[in-house]
Amino acid sequence: MNFDLSSLNPQQLRAVVHRDGPLLLLAGAGSGKTRVVTHRIAHLIQHGTRPEGILAVTFTNKAATEMSERLHGLVGSDTAEKVMTSTFHKLGVLILKRDGRSVGVPEDFTIVDTDDQLTLIRDAMRQAEINTERYEPHWIQYRISAAKNAGMFADNLGARITDVIGQVISSVYRAYTDLLRRSNAVDFDDLLLLPLSILQTRPSALDYYRGRFLHILVDEFQDSNHVQLEIIRLLADKSRNVCVVGDDDQSIYGWRGALIRNILEFERYFPDATTITLTQNYRSTSVILTAANAVIQHNQSRRPKDLWTETISDDLIPVVQLRTPQDEARYVVEKIEEISRSEGRALDQFAILVRTNAQTKNFEEALRLSQTPYHLVGGLTFWDRAEIKDALALLRLLVNPNDEVALRRAVGVYGTAVGPATFRRLIDAAHVHRRTLLDMMENASGVSGIGGKAAQICEEFARHIKSHGLLLYPGGPVAAVVRRLIDSVKLNRLLITRAGDEEEGTKRYSNVKELVRSLEAYESRRGREASLGEFLRGLALDQTDSADQTDGKVTLMTLHSAKGLEFPVVFLCGLEERIVPHARVVDEDGDVDEERRLFYVGMTRARAKLILTWCQKRERFGETKRSIPSRFLDELPAHITCREDLGDLAEPEQSNLTSAREDAFRRLASLFGDV
DNA sequence: GGCATCGATGTTTTT
């Protein structure tokens, strides 16, 4: 073990060695919360706790990886590997795999993504006879998700909200759940809700997990929702060994059900909790911290904190005005080169943070053009390509022949002649005969209403899937079977036909081969433990390309993805009204304070240098519109910022102001008949 | 039942 308690300040030390009962560490950005978590784990292990008995939960994969890496450095790889560092959703998969049968989920379940979810919601609306014109499927999807995050099943929701809208949502929710279960599938929210339900209703399961996880630690607890809190509550109820850390000022997931009160009122849920706060920031310079503190001060309800730092700096924070996002990207890339050269910083010390994934496009172009190595976090990935989803649909079917969404997609690729009507008949027949959809397809000619051509294609397709499905068995080869299936359906030709262009089709097929390579890599990693189902579930949960090295590369990502990370030099870009705060929040009377927290999170990622930029013009939905700087920029103390104007348009704020003033003047003048 | 064209809608943010 390679860790040293003397590297902690007295408060941190107290938290690390705290023994009896629940512990809450509520502290500001960069005060060493995550460091406490990792050191606490190391300390527990050193004092005899089995590493397997420790569960460290985070909310994002990146945070889990980060935690795991820090742990490796502290206790060595062999030990670190045994500690269960996981996201809540991964933990949910673990519980569902072991105990899902009691809630109607088989071992080899499918996890549907948000696209599939929407497809299913549309189906469910049709089934529940809800007009898709009258109710926006997206909105229903959102409402169902919100209900799930609040711990409600369809019946709970229907009983609780008795007005028409509540009934509409709960009826779709019910039909949607039926569809999911019939497909042996769950959605992301189910990965939390169903495990909670298991823990609540199956005492033997609860006992098992309580015995397994003797110590629980949760990072970024301000982002927990109702269901997550309840899971922790149940798991820790007996041992009382729970340590949660977080910062109310960094709560940025309210839109997916996170409740700040989970952390602010922690003592209500764990009455015997000890609370420790940390006030020294070890990350940022005084200038950056002063700026961040000044901004977050504008939020109404928050726990006041007095964060301070010893790192004095007199570098002002540039607030740079650019003309267009293209200019902005070029400027940032040039600046990175310049700073990198003058200060001898490697490129992995730089991060470009933006509000939306769409904003990354211009930066990618500029980075590529200047041949600056970069790495993009999140956004649309390799796995979102149509041909990859097509191929994945085939794999999903191998594992789970009930996966309706996958079947529809896969058949569509395999051949024409099978459309919605055929599908409907198959589903109905499967229902009547209580067989899987794939079984019905195999005997499609026996289903009334399905004609020769369609039946033939169905049967052919079903035989491909079935015969290859038989080749999969526990401990057996995986990638080899998949390769065989892809050859036997002649995916290569199918993709070329579909693309209508040899070259394009071949390109798509090479992406599929890339997918197979990734499966091979997974298989050699897991050896005989490898299973296609696990590979697919892992992919649903985490689409990070593990081959994408971050060393020596600039990081480009959204503010949300940046939480918990730190970089010596941070660029916060696109700081305009309608971006930060986002238009949707402003227009729909949303939570502007959460947007401010997002800005705060961004600023506090920076260790040494923070550079803020905004553009005068920006394209939205094809048309270029004038932008004005984010209101949050006005909240920065003027004496620590330095405004730079690299735009070429007249100040829009001023011209607006002027014209408004002129307007008022004219109106006033007209009253006196003096125009 | 497939296929082309048209039009609405969307870019928050993640698992």
Added chain:
DNA sequence: CATCGATGCC
């Protein structure tokens, strides 16, 4: 502007 679903024609 680009995607995706709905509509209508073959």
